[in-house]
Amino acid sequence: MISVEEATSLIHSAFQPLPAEIVSLDSALGRVLAADVSSRVTQPPADVSAMDGYALRAADAGEGARLHLIGRSVAGGGFAARWLPGETVRIFTGAPVPSGADAILIQENAEVRKAKGDEETEIIVHVPPKPGQHIRRRGEDFSAGDVLLHAGRRLSARDVALAAAMNVPWLSVRRRPRVAILATGDELVMPGEPLGPDRIVNTAGFLAAAEVQSCGAVTQMLGIAGDEVRALETRLAEAEGADLLLTIGGASVGDLDLVPSTLAALGFEFAFHKVAMRPGKPLLFGHLGRMPVLGLPGNPVSAGVILLLFVRPAIEAMLGLSTHQPLPTARLGAPLPANGIRQDYVRARLQRNSDGAPVATPLPVQDSAHLHAFAQAECLIVRSPSAPAVDTGERVSVMLLDQPAFSGTPPA
Incomplete structure (x- = not known):
């Protein structure tokens, strides 16, 4: 271990x-x-107006000044003709500023005079603009x-x-990593299928698929292999070419935990089998040919913790993302006893206190088979092997369950 x-x-x-x-x-x-x-x-590709209004020379636009309207500039169609002091050009947001103009008078600060036919011919300045006002400069x-x-x-x-x-x-x-997922066990059925007295739904397989997809990989669902060597071999062969294979269940040391022995018979190179952690101890890792393989335990909470600790970083590494993120801290919402010899990942709620600081409160149920409690958790409190007891209010390291990175205060 x-x-x-x-x-x-x-x-x-x-x-x-x-x-x-x-x-x-x-x-x-x-x-x-x-x-x-x-x-x-x-x-912007040129100086453009930030507002609807009138392009002009600020020197011409004192309070009460009257300016003759000689044209207009719109996005996609600027005004290119020559103009003289005392003239102005109607302009709209995003339109190029005519050469010679150095300010935009917003339309709310102008009074418009119209000739017969309702055509704008003259404006009166009510609030003079400053040079450069309401102009977005080229390359800004x-x-x-x-x-x-x-x-x-x-x-x-x-x-x-x-x-x-x-x-x-x-x-x-x-390229998106392709992750093959194989659930194992005679007791498993797919969601919606009839449940006999000795059957349970394959939940960990769908948990793995959802986590893999949320990380940016694509899944290859291999279904369920029963507790029989030939069935396992057939399904394992279907994973050939995957960037990662996840097996779920059958990774411990029981008589029907056939994944390690079946992999070994196929030439699997073991890197390790069992990790000093809780939950998730019966984890195996190695290579089947060139394909990395992670063997997860069947309990959904154990599988979920392993997905967060090991599968998510593996996918991020294949995507070229940084996988080294310092753990954030939170105040402890309830006391915890001294830890055992394995690193513990305590399921907890994460909220803010009255000062806005994050507070992690352990859930009362920590059983690795209780999926409802796991779904209610927002974080894992990380406890080192043989860590001493900690009291309410002390700082603890946490891992967020639903965010790849954490900075600042978590959501309430």
Whole structure:
């Protein structure tokens, strides 16, 4: 049995960033950049108006000044004719500022005089603008050649919009890892199937699939293999070519825990089997040929903790994301006794106290088979082996269950 730190090191060293592929912007959301992205354009491309109003020379626009209206500038169609002192151009938001103008008079600060036919011909200035007022200067946002998106960034909707503004239609991103998932056990049935007296629903398999997908990988569901060597071998063969195989159940030392022996017969190279952690002790890791394999216990809470500790970082490593995040801390909401010899991951609620500080309160139920309690938890309190008892109010390290990274105060 090895420590969590040793297991983390062995698993992390087995994964490298996957090759890049090219995707269009409409397929880029949530993908991870494999290369920096430079702008192909300057934004704004010219001096443009930030408001609807009138482009003019500030020197001409004293309070009460009358200016002759000679044209208009709209987005996509600027005003290019010559103009003289005492003249102005109607302008709209995003339209290029005519050469010679140095300010925008917003329409609310002007009185419009109209000739017959309801055509605007003259304005009267009520609130004089300052030079440069309401003008967005060329390149104020960014310039051609600026590197605005960097490799290793998971793309948000805002990032996709920025890439579009940079006039970049295609992006180089990491290929999504393919993770094969195989649940094992004669007792398992799929959700919705008839349940006999000795049957249970395959919950850990769907927990694994959801977690894998939330990390940005794609799943290959291999279904359920019964407790029979040939059935296991058949399903394991279907995982060939996957970037990672997760087996669920059958990884302990019981007579029907056939996963380790079946893998060994197929040439599996064991890196370790059993980790000093609670829950999740019967974890195995190694390689079947070139394919990394993680054997998870069947209890859904144990599987869920392992998915957070080991599977999520493995996927992030394949996507080229940083996997080293310092653990945040929170105040303890209830006392905890001294810990045993295994590293413990205590399921807890996470809330704010009256001062806005995060408080982690252990749930009363910590059984590794109780999925309802696990679903109510927002974090895991991390307790080192043989850690002493801690009192209410002391600081403890936590891992968030639903966020890949944490900064600041968690949501209430």
